[in-house]
Amino acid sequence: MNGVYLLPFKRNRLIEGWPFSGVLSATTGTPFNVIDGFEGVGIAAGNPRPNLNPAFTGDIIEGSPIQWFNPAVFSLQIVGTYGDFGRDALRNPGLFDTDFALM
Numbered sequence: 001m002n003g004v005y006l007l008p009f010k011r012n013r014l015i016e017g018w019p020f021s022g023v024l025s026a027t028t029g030t031p032f033n034v035i036d037g038f039e040g041v042g043i044a045a046g047n048p049r050p051n052l053n054p055a056f057t058g059d060i061i062e063g064s065p066i067q068w069f070n071p072a073v074f075s076l077q078i079v080g081t082y083g084d085f086g087r088d089a090l091r092n093p094g095l096f097d098t099d100f101a102l103m
Contacts, residue, residue, distance in 0.1 A: 001023070001024045002021070002022065002023040002024070003021065003022060004019050004020070004021040005019065005020045005021070006018075006019050006020075007019065007020055018102060018103065019102075019103050020100070020101070020102050021100070021101045021103070022098065022099065022100045022101070023097075023098070023099045024097075024098050025095070025096070025097045025098075026094065026095070026096050026097075027094055027095045028091065028094045029091040029092035029093050029094045029095075030091065030092050031088035031089070031090065031091050031092075032088065032090055032091070032092055033047055033049065033087055033088060033089075034049060034050060034069070034074060034085060034089070034090060035047040035048055035049060035050075036048055036049065036050040036074065036076060036077075036083065038050075038076050038077070048077070048082075048083060049077075049082070049083035049084075049085045049086075049087070050074035050075060050076060050077060050083045050085050051074065051075050051076070051077050051078075051083045051084050051085060052073065052074065052075075052084060052085055053072065053073055053074055053075040056070075056072055056073050058070065060073050060090065061090070063093070068092070068093070069090055
C-alpha cells in the first residue's frame with residue numbers, strides 16, 4: 001500500500017508544494033524444509049526429513065530470532081524409511097516494513 005499527500009501550505013513560498021509519501025509492505029514468510037542430515041534409506045534421495053516426535057506436546061514455532069522452531073518436536077526416522085514430516089511444512093517469519101518521505 002502506498003500514497004502521496006500534498007501538504008496544504010499555500011502562503012509560505014519556502015514550504016509550499018511539499019508532498020508527504022509513504023509505503024507499507026507486509027508479506028508472509030516463505031515455507032522451508034526441516035532436514036536432519038541422516039540418510040537412513042541408503043540412497044541419496046535428496047534432503048532427509050525427520051519424524052514428528054509423538055511424545056512432544058506444545059508449540060512447534062517458538063518465534064524467537066535465536067531459535068525459530070523447537071527441535072524437540074522431531075526425531076530421527078527409522079533406518080530404511082523416510083521421515084514423516086512434510087515438505088515445506090513450516091514457514092519463516094513474515095516481514096512488515098514502512099517507509100516515509102517528505103519531498
